[in-house]
Amino acid sequence: MKYKLTVLLVQGLVQGVGFRPFVYRVAAEMGIRGEVDNRNDGVYIRAQFAPGQQERFLERIKTEHPPVASVYRILELEPESADRPFTAFTIVLSRSGSDEVTQVSPDIAVCEACLADRHTQPHRLGYPFINCTHCGPRFTILRDLPYDRARTTMAGFPLCPDCAREYDTVSDRRFHAQPVACNRCGPVYYADWQGKRYTDYAALLALSCRLIAAGEVIAVKGIGGYHLVCNASDEAAVERLRQVKMRDTKPFAVMFRDGRTVREYTVLNAVEEAELASWRRPIVLLEQQGRSLAPSLNPGMHTLGAMLPYMPLHYDWFDRLPLPALVMTSGNRSELPVAIAAAEAETWFAAQVPLVLHHDREIYNRADDSVLQVCGGRPRLIRRARGYVPEPLFADENVDGILAFGAEKSGAFALGKADTVLQSQYIGDLKNWETFCFYRESLERFRRLFRFAPHVLACDLHPDYFSSREAEKLAHEAGLPLLRVQHHHAHAAACMLEYGLHEPVVALVMDGTGLGDDGAVWGGEFLWCDRQRYRRLAHFDYIPMPGGDKAATEPWRMAVAYASMYRAPLPPGFEERIGQERIQRLKRLITKKVNTPFTSSAGRLFDAVASLTGICDVATRRAEAAVLLEQAAGREEGEPYAAAPDTGATLSFGALIAGVCRDMNEGVPPATVSARFHRTLAGMLKEKACALVRETGAGSVVLSGGCFQNKRLAGSLQRLLEGEGIRVYLPSVIPCNDSGIAVGQLAVAAEWLRAGKDKPE
Ligand code: ZN
Numbered sequence: 001m002k003y004k005l006t007v008l009l010v011q012g013l014v015q016g017v018g019f020r021p022f023v024y025r026v027a028a029e030m031g032i033r034g035e036v037d038n039r040n041d042g043v044y045i046r047a048q049f050a051p052g053q054q055e056r057f058l059e060r061i062k063t064e065h066p067p068v069a070s071v072y073r074i075l076e077l078e079p080e081s082a083d084r085p086f087t088a089f090t091i092v093l094s095r096s097g098s099d100e101v102t103q104v105s106p107d108i109a110v111c112e113a114c115l116a117d118r119h120t121q122p123h124r125l126g127y128p129f130i131n132c133t134h135c136g137p138r139f140t141i142l143r144d145l146p147y148d149r150a151r152t153t154m155a156g157f158p159l160c161p162d163c164a165r166e167y168d169t170v171s172d173r174r175f176h177a178q179p180v181a182c183n184r185c186g187p188v189y190y191a192d193w194q195g196k197r198y199t200d201y202a203a204l205l206a207l208s209c210r211l212i213a214a215g216e217v218i219a220v221k222g223i224g225g226y227h228l229v230c231n232a233s234d235e236a237a238v239e240r241l242r243q244v245k246m247r248d249t250k251p252f253a254v255m256f257r258d259g260r261t262v263r264e265y266t267v268l269n270a271v272e273e274a275e276l277a278s279w280r281r282p283i284v285l286l287e288q289q290g291r292s293l294a295p296s297l298n299p300g301m302h303t304l305g306a307m308l309p310y311m312p313l314h315y316d317w318f319d320r321l322p323l324p325a326l327v328m329t330s331g332n333r334s335e336l337p338v339a340i341a342a343a344e345a346e347t348w349f350a351a352q353v354p355l356v357l358h359h360d361r362e363i364y365n366r367a368d369d370s371v372l373q374v375c376g377g378r379p380r381l382i383r384r385a386r387g388y389v390p391e392p393l394f395a396d397e398n399v400d401g402i403l404a405f406g407a408e409k410s411g412a413f414a415l416g417k418a419d420t421v422l423q424s425q426y427i428g429d430l431k432n433w434e435t436f437c438f439y440r441e442s443l444e445r446f447r448r449l450f451r452f453a454p455h456v457l458a459c460d461l462h463p464d465y466f467s468s469r470e471a472e473k474l475a476h477e478a479g480l481p482l483l484r485v486q487h488h489h490a491h492a493a494a495c496m497l498e499y500g501l502h503e504p505v506v507a508l509v510m511d512g513t514g515l516g517d518d519g520a521v522w523g524g525e526f527l528w529c530d531r532q533r534y535r536r537l538a539h540f541d542y543i544p545m546p547g548g549d550k551a552a553t554e555p556w557r558m559a560v561a562y563a564s565m566y567r568a569p570l571p572p573g574f575e576e577r578i579g580q581e582r583i584q585r586l587k588r589l590i591t592k593k594v595n596t597p598f599t600s601s602a603g604r605l606f607d608a609v610a611s612l613t614g615i616c617d618v619a620t621r622r623a624e625a626a627v628l629l630e631q632a633a634g635r636e637e638g639e640p641y642a643a644a645p646d647t648g649a650t651l652s653f654g655a656l657i658a659g660v661c662r663d664m665n666e667g668v669p670p671a672t673v674s675a676r677f678h679r680t681l682a683g684m685l686k687e688k689a690c691a692l693v694r695e696t697g698a699g700s701v702v703l704s705g706g707c708f709q710n711k712r713l714a715g716s717l718q719r720l721l722e723g724e725g726i727r728v729y730l731p732s733v734i735p736c737n738d739s740g741i742a743v744g745q746l747a748v749a750a751e752w753l754r755a756g757k758d759k760p761e
């Protein structure tokens with residue numbers, strides 16, 4: 001028979017997830033000879049196919065692969081002249097060939113097979129760090145590539161003979177599972193308790209259960225950082241946790257014992273259910289309904305961040321504790337990065353909680369729990385970290401050598417290798433020194449891990465962002481070109497890159513803050529843009545922002561500004577809450593234009609309405625007012641306010657604000673007012689977008705910016721626009737908030753490079 005030698009390059013999430021043994025098994029079953037080889041740019045398969053065999057083989061590779069793997073594309077390459085006929089099918093050992101490193105698996109929740117092995121395998125009975133090629137830590141333990149045990153934080157744990165045998169056996173589920181370990185050779189939990197060091201897992205498990213059951217808060221080391229844990233039904237324990245975290249009202253995420261229990265406390269659709277149970281195990285924001293947990297978990301909220309167990313310890317807790325859910329919140333203090341080192345966790349928590357439970361598998365790369373919500377039938381990432389990082393995003397063009405520094409308040413960076421985008425984990429507010437250090441360290445590590453040397457830099461237009469300064473410094477030191485990208489153009493471009501959009505679109509960017517090219521603070525923007533340039537078609541009315549940055553945390557200031565601007569009477573109760581004197585002082589600031597920049601921010605409009613409705617006058621965290629305003633609407637539909645159709649380049653909210661104030665004066669409940677506000681705003685945005693689509697002939701509408709984390713707004717606007725036959729794109733795998741900005745900057749820079757320019761004139 002005539003055999004054809006074919007070389008295939010499989011790209012996607014195919015490394016460190018049991019893909020090679022899978023290819024081996026399929027080839028063996030089909031009697032195919034050849035070899036499979038892991039390289040930095042993907043999995044190479046050299047195979048001798050009999051006529052008609054290749055199609056069937058490819059079909060099986062695409063459809064039968066291990067659960068965590070995903071195949072993005074399979075390229076057929078020219079065989080090299082040195083390729084000789086094969087006599088069998090073999091797995092070639094990993095080698096670091098080229099510098100095209102892009103594929104590192106994210107961390108994977110413990111799999112069902114491993115949970116079962118804990119009851120049957122003699123050397124792994126009850127073992128809490130069990131894993132296999134289909135599960136376990138990956139990115140968080142990785143120091144360098146190629147992905148071998150010696151380059152992970154498992155290097156210090158030599159394999160015992162049993163583990164070594166499994167590691168070397170092709171047919172074993174632990175064949176080349178780099179973090180493989182057992183009770184004899186692997187990491188252990190340990191803790192100091194009443195002056196003694198304990199390392200016995202059974203004892204530590206019993207102790208932690210006893211403490212949680214008694215209403216205590218404990219700290220425990222996880223995959224990408226420490227957690228603070230307590231009983232989610234125990235109000236006193238949750239309040240105690242707030243003291244430990246020094247956090248006033250921010251909602252805590254909870255871990256439910258299983259999917260059935262989640263359904264007793266929330267309503268969820270099929271997409272939400274699938275996301276919750278996925279191997280990535282993110283926190284999914286769900287609507288609460290039915291039974292309730294401790295009220296102070298999420299004051300003022302109808303939604304709850306929920307996740308399912310993903311480490312053996314989590315399962316062991318729920319086996320022993322008859323509780324529906326545990327609070328599992330990042331082990332950090334207020335806004336600092338989550339603790340990953342034992343010393344840090346001891347310093348922060350030892351005096352505050354009775355037990356700090358450590359383990360001796362070092363976390364090299366910090367990664368918080370990821371957060372997403374489902375809107376319009378698709379998951380939308382809000383915080384992209386554990387389970388997602390550093391999975392590459394395949395771009396539809398060359399992005400090689402571009403380093404994008406991102407924004408500031410939700411810091412994250414992105415780099416381009418060939419046609420793949422690598423996004424950092426969510427990092428946090430770079431204004432904190434510790435967080436900024438984490439940003440710089442991660443940048444350094446990504447550059448080393450992915451063998452990345454930038455030749456073009458991109459940052460925000462805002463010169464004072466810490467990320468922009470860092471970019472400037474590197475541009476100066478290394479003599480590299482630096483492209484400054486307008487914030488809202490970057491929000492739009494990120495979404496365009498995700499969906500492969502090149503034709504100009506109308507982009508609605510609804511956002512908190514971003515520097516505009518006229519020096520004002522932008523944030524309610526209608527852009528006509530492609531990935532290279534943008535034109536500002538329309539924007540929210542400029543409103544004074546008395547006190548500058550202060551206005552972003554004190555919504556009552558925006559309430560006064562909006563009410564004065566549109567000559568609406570302040571609602572009853574407002575003066576009593578804020579004080580006549582402060583209101584007058586603020587009004588003087590506005591008339592004298594002292595420390596009062598102008599803003600078209602959509603976020604500030606939400607702030608104003610949140611305060612006018614008495615829902616939030618002073619925020620304790622970013623976007624709190626907007627979130628509470630959305631939550632307040634509950635299930636209300638609300639009639640829209642009569643708003644005059646808008647024809648100009650600015651959107652005036654006079655009628656809207658007047659309507660809100662009138663309702664409040666007439667004693668309409670805030671829930672109804674919030675619903676009416678959302679409905680009116682969505683209607684106005686839709687009208688404007690439709691008019692602009694007609695005017696420009698744009699093929700589609702892009703929705704981006706942090707305000708679209710508001711599901712009520714995003715969902716209704718998407719439905720309204722689609723009802724008009726307009727194609728709508730809302731980011732899914734790239735966060736629509738500022739942690740997605742870096743990808744947008746990178747997309748814009750790629751387009752400038754393609755156009756043959758280093759930077760815009
Ligand atoms: Zn497993």
Ligand code: ZN
Pocket residue numbers: 123159160161162163164181182183184185186
């Ligand atoms: Zn072992």
Ligand code: FE
Pocket residue numbers: 487491511512513514705706737738
């Ligand atoms: Fe933004």
